[in-house]
Amino acid sequence: MNAVELTSVTKRFGSVVANDNVTFAAQVGEVHALLGENGAGKSTLMSVLAGLYRPDAGTIAVNGAVQHFRSPRDAIAQGIGMVYQHFMLVDSLTVAENAMLGQAGHGVRLHTAPVERELAELGQRYGLAVDPRARIWQLSVGEQQRVEILRLLYRGAKVLVFDEPTAVLTPQEAAGLIGTLRDMAADGLCIIFISHKLDEVLAVADRITVLRHGRTVTTVERRATNRHELARLMVGRELMGVVADQPQAVAGDAGVVNLEVRGLSAEGDKGVRALQGVELQVRSGEILGIAGVAGNGQRELAEVITGLRRATSGEVRIGGQDTTRCSPREIVAAGVAHIPEDRNGTGLIPSLDLQDNLILKHYRQQPLARGLFLNGAAIGNFADRLLSKYNVAAPSRAAKARLLSGGNQQKLLLARELSGQPRLIVAVHPTRGVDVGATEAIHHLLLAQRSRGAAVLLISEDLDELLALSDRIAVLYEGKVMDTVPARGADVGYLGLLMAGGAQSGAADHGRPMDTGGIINQDVAH
């Protein structure tokens, strides 16, 4: 029986059509994956189902009866709940208090004890261990996600929608979540799993619906499909796959050390220790990958190296020169390119045109500037040259940067950063939120820079990306480098363990492939 059924749903934002006549149905007792690239309309469709958006046309049916949701409250009343990428929890409240939040029927005094008991039971049943009396800020990201799930179950959700739930998890946590989702489906719940990662979709789903450009492509049985077919359905063409094995570093160990970080410590925004005695070396012609779960010091590391954050102790040397106390401009001048994590907030100025965005790091150099004046003709040439060289799909150099798609914005940023022949590239999540085609292009650009002799510090949460591109991988956990291993032949289980802070370098687990860690990486279909 269909637990939910969306028929001919259309949702537009202004002139942008996010969902175009989409039909989707999920059954009781199944894990149904919603697969598509970024911007395919997955999250919008599920937000319609969860009552967050109202469709412009089309119907929602729950257990066969047409429903009109005016708010998420209406949806949860019909047993539909969604776990968003950004958790909707109140940090200062306890788990039980969060679960009760927004519910009517409480007196003046909160009676938390029965709620706590019920949450504990639910947690036990689905393997979602979390202390109902803990306050949210005390919990890890993975635990907070469990709270979100428990809260929905507590409110009687029978249909649970997960919006890219593994993005914030370690491989082990992700594997655990996948087990939980399978259990929940077996228990008669309906699980909808939004993702753009083929492997995890194949690992978790019973059926898979593919969305592309806001339209339904098809729905397939997990057993009747494979990785290649899904990739083709998702992007509308054959994928080349993650970049094939690359030759080892051009210069190998003989390369000049372009970046050297010694004993580096720094504080995060809240004044807590974000980096503690970090030691790194990146040579010319080498890509050093930094793996780790978000919030373990990656952002701070990139900011200290690029001069945007002060180190509390330690040293950064770029090309042999001590740059620890240099200003961002001096570090740019030392030949450092920075692809920041927050593309629109830091790397680009969305409200300015492409040309203005492209000259951001070069506007005072000849021939773009002559004295105090900008040279319009030279700037135009410069912009046009970069746009065509880096294949940025844009109407013209005078278009506003915010009108570009995520992938093209990232290409725009790379065009600017790589145009100066940098000796060091600090790339933070360079392919996050970018579609598959652009991801491929960005990977090739980074590899080309490596071949040219640049040193690349690649910070990513995507282990597959790190394994495919890096020469060596260092794992950052709570601001410390846990270990650095060669990427070729690296054991995903070991890396995952390091990311969870579970093993120190050389611990007994080293080398033993973990049965859970492999789920994310293995090619299920073959």
Place this chain on the structure above:
Amino acid sequence: MKLETRRVRPGLWRIERRTAPTAGVAALVPLVSILLALLLGALLLLLAGQNPLVVYGAMLNGAFGSLNGVAETIVKTIPLSLAALGVGIAFRMLLWNIGAEGQLYFGAIAATGLALYVMPWAPTVVLLPMMVLAGFVGGALWGLIPGALRAFLNVNEIITSLMLNYVAILFSEYLVHGPWRNPQGLGFPGTRTLPDSAWLPRLSPTRVHLGLLLAVIAAGVLFVILRRTWWGYEIRVIGENQRAARYAGINIPRNMLLVMAVSGGLAGIAGMSEVAGIAHQLQRSLSPGYGYTAIIVAWLAKLNPWSTLMVAFLFAGLLVGGDQLQISMGLPAAIAPMLQGTILFFLLGGEVLSRYRLTKVRRGPTPDLNPAQR
């Protein structure tokens, strides 16, 4: 195909973000705002027992109906546009300089002091340029106080620049009542009259003076700085995205200081031109609030230097027309500021509407929304 839409209570409105404000809407907003403000003003005039058409007609006639009216409007355009140009460049960097009034007074004080006590002997060709410089420096220093507090200590410049207005105005009152008071002034609060060499030449028989040229030059220079120099580019980047500016290595504190200095300096030149062009002395209530009206002007002109001149001219007309009402019809001069207030009110409301739109939540089937049927 059967279509279902959600059923909602009738007459429900909701606010939606416009994906891209169209050029037409952007141009229409100020016009409609002014029209609505005039309508509301008319209502208020009706309540006051006046015929709004007659009142508006008298204002229009007073401001633009005669050579002298137009000339007086231009006279008020000069300080208004200079101060508004200053306010506008600060606003571009999201520095909310509300202190143009005080900066105007400090420019006036500096220029007066120079002409009366430092180099009264200098010939016009030397003295006037030096007074412009003094006016600029006086206003710039006064603008640098909130600028430095913001740049180095992150103190909110809205509060500090506003408060410093009262300090500057009271300081100028102290001067004209105390140390700088004209001994032959029959007790009137004001300095001695400036030497003839310190008077800005006028276009007789009107009171239009050379300050007009200063305003036009200032607009031109600002336009070139903003559009053609890398300094203008830095101001734009900082204004649009401060984090990107820091990431690009732009020195933000230094730019805050520079922009606040230029912003205050332009208001200071406004003060200088009022002293050298109209009053020929420093006196009480030198400015009827030009520094505050300048905020509305700059905003209405969308911070564009050339539009600032035009909008300043229109607002000067409003001021002159308002004065005219007082003289010819015995109405309170408060009519003009009241209209200014309503215009700003509608303008800010309209600004929201150009970025967001109100849509009526539809009832019943809406077949036009289904792309399958188009």
